[in-house]
Amino acid sequence: MSKLVLLLLTLFSTLHPSSPRPEPFAMRISCGARLNVHTPPTNTLWYKDFGYTGGRPGNASLINNIVPPLKTLRYFTLSDGPENCYNIKRVPNGHYSVRIFFGLVADPNFESEPLFDVSIEGTQIYSLESGWSTTEDQSFAEALVFVPDGTVSSCVHSTGHGDPAILSIEILQVDDKAYYYGPGWGQGTILRTAKRLNCGSGLAKFDADYDGHHWGGDRFWQKVTSFGQGSDKIRSNQNSIRKAYSSPNFYPKEIYQTAIIGTDGQPDLSYSMDVEPNRNYSIWLHFAEIDAGITNVGQRVFDILINGDIAFKDVDIIGMSGDTYTAIVLNKTVAINGRTLTITMNPTKGSAIINAIEVFELISAESKTLTEEVGALQKLKNALGLPLRFGWNGDPCVPQQHPWSGVDCQFDRISAKWFIDGLGLDNQGLRGFLPSDIAKLRHLQSINLSGNSIRGTIPSSLGAITRLEVLDLSFNFFNDTIPESLGMLTSLRRFNFLSGRVPAALGGRLLHRASFNFTGNAGLCGIPGLPTCGPHLSTGAKIGIAFGVFVAFILLLVCSMCWWKRRQNILRAQRIAARDAPYAKARTQFVRDVRLTRHHELVRSVSENGPSLLS
Numbered sequence: 001m002s003k004l005v006l007l008l009l010t011l012f013s014t015l016h017p018s019s020p021r022p023e024p025f026a027m028r029i030s031c032g033a034r035l036n037v038h039t040p041p042t043n044t045l046w047y048k049d050f051g052y053t054g055g056r057p058g059n060a061s062l063i064n065n066i067v068p069p070l071k072t073l074r075y076f077t078l079s080d081g082p083e084n085c086y087n088i089k090r091v092p093n094g095h096y097s098v099r100i101f102f103g104l105v106a107d108p109n110f111e112s113e114p115l116f117d118v119s120i121e122g123t124q125i126y127s128l129e130s131g132w133s134t135t136e137d138q139s140f141a142e143a144l145v146f147v148p149d150g151t152v153s154s155c156v157h158s159t160g161h162g163d164p165a166i167l168s169i170e171i172l173q174v175d176d177k178a179y180y181y182g183p184g185w186g187q188g189t190i191l192r193t194a195k196r197l198n199c200g201s202g203l204a205k206f207d208a209d210y211d212g213h214h215w216g217g218d219r220f221w222q223k224v225t226s227f228g229q230g231s232d233k234i235r236s237n238q239n240s241i242r243k244a245y246s247s248p249n250f251y252p253k254e255i256y257q258t259a260i261i262g263t264d265g266q267p268d269l270s271y272s273m274d275v276e277p278n279r280n281y282s283i284w285l286h287f288a289e290i291d292a293g294i295t296n297v298g299q300r301v302f303d304i305l306i307n308g309d310i311a312f313k314d315v316d317i318i319g320m321s322g323d324t325y326t327a328i329v330l331n332k333t334v335a336i337n338g339r340t341l342t343i344t345m346n347p348t349k350g351s352a353i354i355n356a357i358e359v360f361e362l363i364s365a366e367s368k369t370l371t372e373e374v375g376a377l378q379k380l381k382n383a384l385g386l387p388l389r390f391g392w393n394g395d396p397c398v399p400q401q402h403p404w405s406g407v408d409c410q411f412d413r414i415s416a417k418w419f420i421d422g423l424g425l426d427n428q429g430l431r432g433f434l435p436s437d438i439a440k441l442r443h444l445q446s447i448n449l450s451g452n453s454i455r456g457t458i459p460s461s462l463g464a465i466t467r468l469e470v471l472d473l474s475f476n477f478f479n480d481t482i483p484e485s486l487g488m489l490t491s492l493r494r495f496n497f498l499s500g501r502v503p504a505a506l507g508g509r510l511l512h513r514a515s516f517n518f519t520g521n522a523g524l525c526g527i528p529g530l531p532t533c534g535p536h537l538s539t540g541a542k543i544g545i546a547f548g549v550f551v552a553f554i555l556l557l558v559c560s561m562c563w564w565k566r567r568q569n570i571l572r573a574q575r576i577a578a579r580d581a582p583y584a585k586a587r588t589q590f591v592r593d594v595r596l597t598r599h600h601e602l603v604r605s606v607s608e609n610g611p612s613l614l615s
């Protein structure tokens with residue numbers, strides 16, 4: 001039955017391939033805005049972020065033409081902590097283009113250009129370089145990511161060069177297969193936009209300005225009119241372009257209506273850009289034959305080289321696309337060792353042409369930290385009243401360039417997750433208390449909370465962190481007894497509880513690599529070096545004492561029985577001796593009386609057992 005329905009659905013969808021798709025999900029945030037904002041030319045809606053509690057709202061000084069015309073921003077001073085994030089919830093799972101515009105605070109005290117790092121979903125995608133505010137395509141970071149869990153987290157990370165300031169965040173759904181480049185493409189790889197050029201165009205534009213398809217992700221196309229050799233030229237016309245708006249990338253036709261072409265004197269074209277060395281790049285080259293002089297296959301043929309290696313041989317646009325004014329896109333993924341990427345179009349017939357170029361850096365998506373450990377750290381953050389300067393926003397362990405301070409991380413290859421193996425929050429002026437949720441950080445090997453003002457009891461749940469080797473809670477205001485569970489900590493795996501060394505384990509320094517230090521907590525009691533505990537007893541202690549009393553009573557009983565039995569044996573021996581030796585009669589009357597009283601019994605018991613002894 002369900003198979004039939006599936007079949008019918010499949011049939012239906014194949015019969016109606018062009019049935020209109022729903023509008024893609026789009027969430028645009030104008031940072032620091034008190035009210036929602038609408039911007040020209042398409043009356044785009046930007047949501048205010050006034051409910052956001054981190055950072056400070058401010059006015060933005062507009063920096064160049066491409067920045068969306070938004071007047072406010074949000075900036076994060078160092079006292080807000082090094083990591084600051086927007087966690088956008090209720091995002092339908094899918095494939096998204098996430099873009100973050102940077103800003104300059106319109107205030108004479110902030111004249112310098114901040115330099116900071118940007119991450120999306122825990123993966124660092126961009127480091128701002130000085131001069132970004134004067135370079136069109138460097139005033140934002142953009143990347144294609146998959147959203148599998150309904151939230152998009154994007155963070156800015158301070159690098160000590162000014163306060164990160166951001167103007168806007170856009171989360172724009174794209175086709176599930178957008179920019180599919182072949183093997184390796186998928187959830188584990190993020191495509192960061194490194195360059196997107198509209199060749200031959202004198203105007204930078206967004207897809208939206210071009211009246212582009214909404215599933216294209218509202219891309220920004222930078223203008224370029226020459227590759228700098230001075231001998232290339234521009235072609236452009238307004239003829240309509242076939243196959244532009246096609247799935248999965250839905251390019252606006254306008255990017256094909258202009259091109260840079262080689263000249264008779266210098267027919268080849270070459271474009272170079274700076275790249276990060278030793279990374280992989282996915283390169284997308286757009287062509288449409290828009291030169292009225294070229295109408296047939298074989299009139300324009302060229303090879304495409306990337307850093308000197310042939311990527312595509314004998315490219316003939318009309319031959320490949322099937323017609324003039326018809327779009328064709330070629331993509332190639334390459335590893336680049338040096339700092340320069342050079343794309344060369346080398347003609348064997350006629351001159352070279354190029355309509356648009358896109359370059360993406362492929363970035364391996366970081367694995368995240370175990371969810372329950374992130375939750376436990378957040379509880380700890382609240383319970384200890386961690387100062388704002390710590391940040392502790394986003395993921396504790398990733399991006400690896402910016403882990404939370406005071407947290408040591410380790411990667412588990414099997415689960416492909418990060419976990420926390422150390423907490424070092426000594427001498428940080430922390431108040432508050434230690435929540436029992438700390439035990440959810442079950443991979444901890446070391447905790448140092450020495451030298452703070454933490455109050456209350458030591459949670460007995462600490463005893464559940466079986467790997468714990470170092471626990472330094474010295475110089476705080478912990479009170480009450482030290483939980484017995486801490487004795488279990490080491491005993492569980494490699495300690496014989498009955499050997500009597502457990503108290504030493506708590507008081508003494510080292511035991512099977514475990515080290516405890518409770519010094520300097522005026523309220524603590526019960527171990528050597530600390531005051532003895534008052535009348536306050538835990539249930540466990542009460543049970544322990546009751547058990548002890550019971551054992552003592554049993555011991556007493558057993559001992560008195562033994563004594564009585566032994567005494568009896570002595571008396572019997574004396575009786576026998578007395579009978580056989582008359583000289584022993586000079587005993588006290590008391591002894592004789594006892595002996596006499598016992599006589600009947602003795603005789604009876606002996607006779608019951610047979611006459612051998614008395615005969």
Ligand SMILES: *[C@@H]1O[C@H](CO)[C@@H](O)[C@H](O)[C@H]1NC(C)=O
Pocket residue numbers: 057058059
């Ligand atoms: C931003 O500018 C407006 C006037 O345009 C002013 O009223 C407001 O106080 C400014 N806000 C900040 C945070 O400087």
Ligand SMILES: *[C@@H]1O[C@H](CO)[C@@H](O)[C@H](O)[C@H]1NC(C)=O
Pocket residue numbers: 179180181182248329330331332
């Ligand atoms: C990109 O190129 C690969 C082969 O190199 C091809 O399989 C893939 O379909 C191309 N992607 C698009 C969207 O055309």
Ligand SMILES: *[C@@H]1O[C@H](CO)[C@@H](O)[C@H](O)[C@H]1NC(C)=O
Pocket residue numbers: 184278279280335362364
């Ligand atoms: C580049 O791609 C190759 C092959 O897919 C891979 O082995 C290599 O690790 C990648 N390099 C980087 C820096 O991602």
Ligand SMILES: *[C@@H]1O[C@H](CO)[C@@H](O)[C@H](O)[C@H]1NC(C)=O
Pocket residue numbers: 426427448449450451470471472515
């Ligand atoms: C914990 O931190 C304090 C203060 O920084 C330091 O003196 C102490 O040695 C640390 N404890 C351990 C067990 O490393």
Ligand SMILES: *[C@@H]1O[C@H](CO)[C@@H](O)[C@H](O)[C@H]1NC(C)=O
Pocket residue numbers: 455456457479480523536
């Ligand atoms: C320990 O301190 C907490 C708060 O500081 C207090 O509520 C509690 O009564 C104290 N317990 C003991 C046994 O002193």
Ligand SMILES: *[C@@H]1O[C@H](CO)[C@@H](O)[C@H](O)[C@H]1NC(C)=O
Pocket residue numbers: 474507508509516517518519
């Ligand atoms: C605990 O730490 C303090 C200071 O850090 C030190 O003086 C003391 O000897 C330590 N106690 C134990 C049992 O190691």
